[in-house]
Amino acid sequence: MSPMQNRSQQTHQKILDAALVVFARDGYAASSVNDICAEAGVSKGAFFHHFPTKQTLFLELLETWLATLDLQMEAIRQEYQAVPQALIHMAELMGNVYQAAGGYLPVFLEFWTQASHDLAVWQVVIAPYHRYQGYFTSLIQQGIQGGTLKPVDPALVSRTLLALAIGLLLQGVLDPEGADWANQTRQSIELLVISIQQEAA
Amino acid sequence: MSPMQNRSQQTHQKILDAALVVFARDGYAASSVNDICAEAGVSKGAFFHHFPTKQTLFLELLETWLATLDLQMEAIRQEYQAVPQALIHMAELMGNVYQAAGGYLPVFLEFWTQASHDLAVWQVVIAPYHRYQGYFTSLIQQGIQGGTLKPVDPALVSRTLLALAIGLLLQGVLDPEGADWANQTRQSIELLVISIQQEAA
DNA sequence: AGAATCATACCGACCGGTCGGTATTAATAG
C-alpha cells in the first residue's frame, strides 16, 4: 500500500519536510543549511547531493505548495454549480489551506516575502496569482451575465476576494488564537458574496 | 524653520532612513549592518554607537511606523461623523499608507514576517493589532446601536475590514503595477460597508 | 580639558558550498 520509496527518495523528502519546519520557525534567510540538515537528520553532503543550492530547495517547496493549491482549486471548479455557491465553496478551500498548513502557516508569509526580494521566486508566484485572479474575475463576470450577481466590476471584486483570503491568512499567522480563522474566512467571504448577489426581482 | 538637528541626531536619522531602504530592498535577515552603513554613508562604529544591535534598529523603525499609523488613526477618529462614513474614511487612511510608504511597502511585509519569528517584534506588533481590531469592533457596535448598520457580528466584520486592508497591501507589494491599489482599497471597503449598511426603512 | 561622536582595524563564529573518500545499491557476468 505504501509507496515504498527507495532511500534516495526518502532522504529527499526528509530534507523537504525538515525545511518546511525550519523555514516556518526561523524564516528562509535566517535558516542555515546546517539547521535543515540537523532537523532532517542528514549530512550536509546529502543535502547538496539532492539540491544544488538552498534556493532550489525553497523553490521546490514553493512549487509543491502551489501544486496542491491548484489541485484544490481544480476540484472546486469541477463541481459545476451556481456562481455565488462556487465562491462560497472557495471559502471552504481556504479552510482546507489552514488545516493542511498545520503549524506551517508562516511559510506562506515566507513565500510572499521572498517573492518580493528574489526575482526567481517572484516569477514562480506571480503567474499563479494572476491565474487565480483571472479565474475569479471570469467567474464573477459569468455570474453577472447569468443574473445571479449585481453588475459589479469583476476585477475589483476578484482582487477583493483574494485580499480577504490573504489578509485573514496573515492575521492567522500573527494571532492564531485570536479567532477561528477557518470559520472567519468562510463568514467573511459569505458577507462579501451576499453584498454582490442580485436580489430576486 | 527646520529642526536644526545636531550631528548626532542627523546620523541617527541617516541610519534609520538607510535601513528603511535596505530592508525594503533585501529583507531584514539578508541585510547586513555593513550594507546599511554603506547606504547611510556612515561607519560601522557610528552604527553601533547609535544602536546596540541590529534588532534594536529594526524595532525603532517598526515603532516609528506604528506611531505614524496611530497618528493617522487618531486623526480619523477625531472627525466625529456617522459610523459608515468613518469606516470609509479609514479606507482613505490606507490610501495614505500607500502614498507615505512610497517604495518602501515591502518593509510592512518585513515587519509581519519578523513578528512571526521574533518574540520581541511580535510583542510590539500584537498590541496595536488588537487595539485597532477593538477600535473597529466598537465602532461597528456603535453603528449597530445607532441604527445605521445591520445587526452583524462586530468582531467578525472588524477582522474582515482588517483583512481587506492587509490583503490589498500584500497584493500591492507583489504586483504594484497590477492595479491602482489605493483606489482599489477605497472601493473594496466601500463594497463591504455598503453590504452591512442598514437600508432606510 | 573631557565627554560625546565617529572611523578603522579587528575578532571569533558561522555561512553556503566544495571535495575526497566511503557506504550502499544496481547492473552485469560467470
Add this chain to the structure above:
DNA sequence: CTATTAATACCGACCGGTCGGTATGATTCT
C-alpha cells in the same frame, strides 16, 4: 546464486568569505 564492477547516495572535514559585534584611537563639540 555469487562475484565483480559500476553508479548512486551519502558523509564530514574543509574553504573563502561574510556576519554581527568589539576595541581602540582619532575627531569634534561644549
